Amino acid sequence: MEVIAKIDNVTKSYGKKEALSNVTFDVHPGEIIGLLGPNGSGKTTLIKILNSLIADYSGNIEIDGHSIGVHSKSVISYLPDEPYFEGWQKGTDVLEIFIDMYKDFDYDRCIRLLERFQIDPVMRFKEMSKGMKEKFLLALVMSRNAKVIILDEPIGGVDPAAREIILDTILENYSEEQTIIMSTHLIADIERIFNRVIFLKEGSVVLDDDVESIRMQTGKSIDELFREEFR
Amino acid sequence: MNFDPNIPIYLQIMDEFKKNIVSNNFTLGSKVKSVRDLAIEYGVNPNTVQRALSELEREGLLRSERTSGRYISDDEELIKKLKVEQATAIVDRFISDMRALGFTNKMIMETIEKSIQKDED
Numbered sequence: 001m002e003v004i005a006k007i008d009n010v011t012k013s014y015g016k017k018e019a020l021s022n023v024t025f026d027v028h029p030g031e032i033i034g035l036l037g038p039n040g041s042g043k044t045t046l047i048k049i050l051n052s053l054i055a056d057y058s059g060n061i062e063i064d065g066h067s068i069g070v071h072s073k074s075v076i077s078y079l080p081d082e083p084y085f086e087g088w089q090k091g092t093d094v095l096e097i098f099i100d101m102y103k104d105f106d107y108d109r110c111i112r113l114l115e116r117f118q119i120d121p122v123m124r125f126k127e128m129s130k131g132m133k134e135k136f137l138l139a140l141v142m143s144r145n146a147k148v149i150i151l152d153e154p155i156g157g158v159d160p161a162a163r164e165i166i167l168d169t170i171l172e173n174y175s176e177e178q179t180i181i182m183s184t185h186l187i188a189d190i191e192r193i194f195n196r197v198i199f200l201k202e203g204s205v206v207l208d209d210d211v212e213s214i215r216m217q218t219g220k221s222i223d224e225l226f227r228e229e230f231r
Numbered sequence: 232m233n234f235d236p237n238i239p240i241y242l243q244i245m246d247e248f249k250k251n252i253v254s255n256n257f258t259l260g261s262k263v264k265s266v267r268d269l270a271i272e273y274g275v276n277p278n279t280v281q282r283a284l285s286e287l288e289r290e291g292l293l294r295s296e297r298t299s300g301r302y303i304s305d306d307e308e309l310i311k312k313l314k315v316e317q318a319t320a321i322v323d324r325f326i327s328d329m330r331a332l333g334f335t336n337k338m339i340m341e342t343i344e345k346s347i348q349k350d351e352d
């Protein structure tokens with residue numbers, strides 16, 4: 001099977017504490033992977049490593065055949081756990097930056113998504129609610145035709161109705177050649193869109209399996225299994 | 232569609248298709264929507280839909296044409312068989328529920344007859 005990302009034996013320590021221990025898995029095109037674990041399990045650390053934001057780790061990572069760097073940045077569309085806009089900036093300022101920075105950015109699609117989210121891009125970010133900022137960022141990230149989409153807690157700050165729209169948006173806007181890796185702790189709302197889940201516990205992978213096999217073998221939902229594992 | 236997250240979703244999609252076929256909601260021989268459209272409609276992973284459709288194909292309820300997509304089977308014998316299978320499953324479930332209530336075969340038959348009679352009146 002074709003591999004788009006190879007994560008091999010990745011370990012990251014903060015002082016004596018290991019945030020990630022020998023994390024190893026392959027990612028294939030077309031997958032929607034749920035990266036699941038409680039706060040402090042290493043999800044965001046791993047995602048930051050994949051997005052060149054943390055460099056001092058050990059182990060090997062290959063994305064689209066290249067190590068982390070300029071190429072990996074160009075093929076990953078990343079939604080960070082905290083929006084990075086300045087309050088005085090307008091939505092349109094950030095749209096211009098995306099047009100300049102990313103060749104694969106589909107401006108028309110982004111405008112359509114913003115209309116659907118009922119966000120006027122001439123607004124300044126300080127005028128937007130947390131949920132609006134999250135949706136604005138999601139529209140940007142889902143409008144890149146990138147090979148890998150990494151979403152760190154994409155539905156954390158929005159109400160359940162908006163979650164539905166966000167999930168629909170993800171399903172409608174991803175193509176079979178793309179891969180989505182999504183971290184979340186809100187599993188019940190979202191598990192139906194995963195085909196595979198990876199459980200991180202204290203920096204280690206404790207489960208990595210196809211979701212339908214898990215349901216078949218355990219008779220449990222991913223949410224239930226998660227609650228048992230991390231009780 | 233609301234799925235039970237404790238049961239593989241592809242099995243639930245298969246059941247949904249079978250229900251729609253035997254109740255004539257799907258016209259026999261008609262074209263099935265694309266995997267992508269069904270994934271969006273059901274709000275599930277496209278791989279899950281793909282798996283459900285492949286299984287239905289294996290059971291003969293769908294047939295796939297290389298260039299134009301998938302179709303609901305027009306094999307009336309097969310559909311009839313499916314209907315009988317589903318009816319048997321309903322009756323089996325009913326009988327086991329009634330036995331759990333402590334009903335004997337005779338009492339079950341009497342209950343059914345009474346209910347059917349009432350329905351006809």
